[in-house]
Amino acid sequence: MNPQLRRRFASAALIIGFFVAWELLCVAFGIKDIVLPRPSQIVVTLAQRMPAIWPHALQTLYTTLVGFALGILAGVFLGALVGSSKLAYDVAYPLLVGFSSIPKVAVVPIFVLWFGAGTIPAVLTAMILCVFPIVVNVATGLATTEPELEDVMRALKASKFDILSNVGLPRTMPYFFASLKVAVTQAFVGTVIAETVASNRGIGNLMMIASSSFDVPLVFAGLLILAVLGVALYVVFSFIEVRVTGWAHRKDEFAMG
Amino acid sequence: MLAPASGSRAHADAFVELQKVTHTYGRGDKEVRALESTDLRIEKGDFIALVGPSGCGKSTILKLVTGLINASSGVVFVAGREVTAEPVRVGMAFQNPTLLPWLTLRDNVMLPLKIVAPFRQEYRAKRRSEFRDRVDALLAQVGLAGFADKYPWQLSGGMMQRASLCRALVHEPQLLMLDEPFGALDQFTREELWGIMQELWMTRRPTVLLVTHDLKEAAYLANRICVMQARPGRIIQESVVGFARPRTIALSYDPEFVTLTQRLRELIMRPAKETVQ
Numbered sequence: 001m002n003p004q005l006r007r008r009f010a011s012a013a014l015i016i017g018f019f020v021a022w023e024l025l026c027v028a029f030g031i032k033d034i035v036l037p038r039p040s041q042i043v044v045t046l047a048q049r050m051p052a053i054w055p056h057a058l059q060t061l062y063t064t065l066v067g068f069a070l071g072i073l074a075g076v077f078l079g080a081l082v083g084s085s086k087l088a089y090d091v092a093y094p095l096l097v098g099f100s101s102i103p104k105v106a107v108v109p110i111f112v113l114w115f116g117a118g119t120i121p122a123v124l125t126a127m128i129l130c131v132f133p134i135v136v137n138v139a140t141g142l143a144t145t146e147p148e149l150e151d152v153m154r155a156l157k158a159s160k161f162d163i164l165s166n167v168g169l170p171r172t173m174p175y176f177f178a179s180l181k182v183a184v185t186q187a188f189v190g191t192v193i194a195e196t197v198a199s200n201r202g203i204g205n206l207m208m209i210a211s212s213s214f215d216v217p218l219v220f221a222g223l224l225i226l227a228v229l230g231v232a233l234y235v236v237f238s239f240i241e242v243r244v245t246g247w248a249h250r251k252d253e254f255a256m257g
Numbered sequence: 258m259l260a261p262a263s264g265s266r267a268h269a270d271a272f273v274e275l276q277k278v279t280h281t282y283g284r285g286d287k288e289v290r291a292l293e294s295t296d297l298r299i300e301k302g303d304f305i306a307l308v309g310p311s312g313c314g315k316s317t318i319l320k321l322v323t324g325l326i327n328a329s330s331g332v333v334f335v336a337g338r339e340v341t342a343e344p345v346r347v348g349m350a351f352q353n354p355t356l357l358p359w360l361t362l363r364d365n366v367m368l369p370l371k372i373v374a375p376f377r378q379e380y381r382a383k384r385r386s387e388f389r390d391r392v393d394a395l396l397a398q399v400g401l402a403g404f405a406d407k408y409p410w411q412l413s414g415g416m417m418q419r420a421s422l423c424r425a426l427v428h429e430p431q432l433l434m435l436d437e438p439f440g441a442l443d444q445f446t447r448e449e450l451w452g453i454m455q456e457l458w459m460t461r462r463p464t465v466l467l468v469t470h471d472l473k474e475a476a477y478l479a480n481r482i483c484v485m486q487a488r489p490g491r492i493i494q495e496s497v498v499g500f501a502r503p504r505t506i507a508l509s510y511d512p513e514f515v516t517l518t519q520r521l522r523e524l525i526m527r528p529a530k531e532t533v534q
Contacts, residue, residue, distance in 0.1 A: 148355045152424075155323050155349040155434065156372045166368065170359045247359045247408060 037217040042224055045217040053206065053218075057225050060191055060203040063119055064233075067126025068187040075131045075183070076176070079138025080164075083172075089143040096139075100132040105193050112198045122194035122202065129190035130183035137179035141172030174248035177241035184233045192226060271334070272301035272464050273322055273432065278331035280317050291317045293489035294331065301431075304458055304465045306479035307492075308472060309525055314490025315468040319434050322466060323347055335432065346373060348425035348463070350438040354417035356409040362420050363405035366392045369428040376428055395423045399453050415446035419453070426457060433463040439474060448506050451477050455503055472518040472525075473509055476500075484524045494524055 019039045025031070026038045033041060046053065082092045107128060111121035145168055153163045195204025203222045210218035242249060280292040292314040299305050307315045320326045321333050324340045324347075333340040348369070356365045370376040370388050380388070396405055399419040409417050418438060425433060435454075439447040455478060458465060469475050475482045476498055484494040496517065500508060508514055 146355070148351055148353060149357070151325060151351070152349060152355050152368075153372065154325055155347050156369050156428075157344050157347075158372045162372055166371070167357065170357065173359075245359075247410070 034214055034216050037220050041217050042220045046221040046224060049218065049221065053203075053221065053225065056201060056203050056206045056222075057229065059119075059201045060188075060195065060226075061229060063122045063195075063202060064126050064184075064187050064191045064229075067123045067190060068130055068184055070123065071127040071130035071183060071187060072134060072180070074127065075134025075179075076138055078131070079135045080142065082135065083139035083142030083168075086143060089139060092139075096132070096135065100136070104129045104190060105197075108194050108197045111194070117198040117200070119199070119201070121198055122191050125194035126187040126190035130187035133179040133182045133186065134176070137175040138172055141175030142168050145171050174241075174245040177237070177245055180237045181234055181241065184237055185230055188226070188230050188233065270300055271298040272303070272336060273297070273299040273466070274334040275318070275321070276332045276334070278321060278328045278333055280314070280321060280326065281329045290489045292321075293491040295491055297483065297492060299464055299466065301464055302462045304467070304478060304480045306467045306469055306475035306482045307485060308469055308475045308482060308521060309485030309490075310487045311470075312490070313485040313487035315485055316436055317490065319436055319466060319468055322432070323349065323434055344374070345432055346428055346430040347432045347434060348428065348430035349434045350418075350421045350425040350436070352437040352440045354409065354414070354421040356417055356420060356424070358409055361406050361408055362396065362401065362412070363389065363392050365409065366396065366420060366423045366427050368424060373428045392423070392427060395427055396420070398457070399423055415442050415450070418442060418446075418450065422450070422454065422457070426461065426463070429461070430463055433458075433465045435465065435467040435469075437469055438467075440470065447471075447474070452503075452506075454478060459502060472521045475521070476514060476517050477504055477506075477509060482521065484521060486525075496521065 023038050023040060026036060037045075082088055082096070104125065108121060108125055111124045115121055115124070149167050149171075150163055153167055158166070191202065192204040195202035196208050199205045203225055207219050207222040210216075210222065275295055275297040277294045277296065278292065279290070279294050282289045282291055291312075295314075295318070297318070307318060309315055317326070321328055322335065322340065324333075324335075335345050356362075357368070360368070367384065367388055370384075370392075371380050376388070393402070393405055396402060396419075399422060401416060401419055401423070404412065404416065409420070412420070418441075422438065425435075439450050442450065451474060458478075465479075467475070467478060479498055482496045482498060483492045484496070485491065486493045498517070500514070
C-alpha cells in the first residue's frame with residue numbers, strides 16, 4: 001500500500017472512530033439527548049426533518065456563495081491595488097492588519113442597523129470575513145514578484161499592463177487560490193454568525209430556534225449540515241486550485257537530472 | 258522626447274555609446290558610486306565582454322544601456338539616439354534562467370513576440386503557425402528539439418539556460434545583453450553553450466554586451482574585452498581578441514590564448530593588491 005493511500009485510510013478511520021467513540025461513550029455513561037445526542041440520533045433527526053431543514057441549508061449556501069463572490073471581487077481589486085507597488089504595500093499593510101484583527105462578529109449589529117435584519121447583513125458579513133485573506137494573498141503575490149522577471153519584461157519595453165497580465169497575475173494565481181480555500185470557509189462562518197444574530201432564515205437561525213426550544217438533536221443536525229457544506233466547499237476550491245495552478249504544486253519526480 | 262545634453266552627439270559608426278557616464282546608487286550617507294566617468298563605444302554587430310571583480314559596475318553598464326536605470330550624469334546613446342528615446346529591440350539573459358514556471362518552454366520563448374512591436378500586432382494571427390515554427394527552430398538550434406512542450410521545472414539548469422538564450426534572441430534583437438548567463442552552470446555545459454552562443458552570434462549578428470567573471474569565456478566569445486576595476490567602477494583597459502572564428506575549446510589551451518587570459522587576470526588582481534596595505 002503506498003503512503004498516500006495509507007494516509008487516506010488512516011484519515012477515514014479516524015473520522016469513523018470519532019463518531020463510534022462518541023456513540024459508545026454516550027451509551028456507556030447514559031448521557032441524555034438534551035445534553036449530547038448520539039450520532040445515530042442526529043442522523044435520524046436529519047433524515048426525518050430533512051424537508052424542514054433543506055430550505056434553510058439552501059439559504060445558508062446561497063448567502064455564503066453570494067458573499068464569497070462579492071468578497072472575491074472586492075478582494076482581487078483591493079489586493080491588486082495594494083500589491084501594485086512596494087510603496088503601496090508598505091503603506092496599506094498596517095491599516096489592513098488593523099481591519100482584519102477586528103472581530104467580525106462585532107460588525108453584524110452595524111449592518112443590521114444599516115440594512116435591517118435579513119439576507120443582506122448575512123451576505124455582507126460573509127463578504128467581510130472572506131475578503132481579507134484574499135486581499136492579503138493577492139497583494140503578497142503581486143508585491144513579491146521577482147525583480148528579475150520584471151527586468152526581463154522591462155527590457156522588452158513592456159507596459160505596466162503587459163507586466164501585470166503576463167507576469168504579475170499568473171504568478172499570483174497560486175496565492176489567490178490558496179486564499180480561496182480559506183476564504184470560502186470564512187464566508188461560511190460569517191453567514192452563520194449573521195444568521196444567528198439577525199435573520200429568520202438559514203441554518204444559523206434554525207439552530208438558534210432549535211436550541212431555545214431545547215431540540216438538541218436538531219441543533220446538532222444543523223451543525224452536521226454546516227460541517228458537510230464547509231468541507232464540500234473546501235474540497236471544490238482545493239480541486240480548482242490544483243487544476244489551475246498545478247505548476248506551483250509540481251512534484252520532484254518530474255524533474256530530470 | 259529627451260533633448261540631447263548640450264554638446265554631446267553620438268558617433269556615426271557606434272551602435273552603443275557611453276559618454277562620460279556616471280552612476281550613483283542611494284543617497285546621502287548611503288551613496289555608492291557604482292560607475293566613475295566612463296566612455297565606451299560598441300559598433301553594430303560587435304561582441305564586447307565586460308570583465309572585472311564583483312561590484313565594478315559591469316551590470317550597471319548593462320542596465321544603463323538597456324534603459325532599466327538612468328545615468329546620474331553623462332549620456333547613453335543607442336542607435337544614434339539617447340537611450341529610451343527610441344525603442345530598440347533588446348534581448349536579455351541573466352544568470353538565472355528567469356523562465357516563467359507556468360508556461361511551457363515554447364510559450365516562454367515566445368513571450369517577446371507577444372510583447373515587442375512589430376511582432377505583437379501579429380501575435381494572435383501567427384502564434385500557432387509562423388511564430389511557433391520559428392520558436393521550434395530556435396530551440397532545435399540550441400539542442401532542445403522535442404522539449405518545447407515541457408515546463409521549465411522539468412528541465413535541468415543547462416537546458417533552462419539554453420531556453421533563456423532562445424527567449425533573448427527570438428525577436429531578432431539589435432542588442433543582446435548577457436549578464437553572466439553561464440555563471441551558474443557546470444564547466445562542460447558552460448563550454449558547450451559557449452559554442453552555441455558563438456554560432457548564434459555568427460548567424461544572426463546582434464550587437465552583444467556580455468558581462469562575465471570568467472576570463473576564458475570572455476576570450477572565447479568576445480571581439481573586444483573591457484577590463485573594469487571596482488570602487489569606483491571604471492574601464493581600465495580594452496583588449497582586442499583577434500582569434501579567428503569559429504573558435505573551439507581546443508583554442509583555450511593555445512599559448513596565445515592562455516597569455517591573454519593571464520594578462521587579463523593580472524590586470525584585475527593588481528589594483529586589489531595595491532589597495533591592501
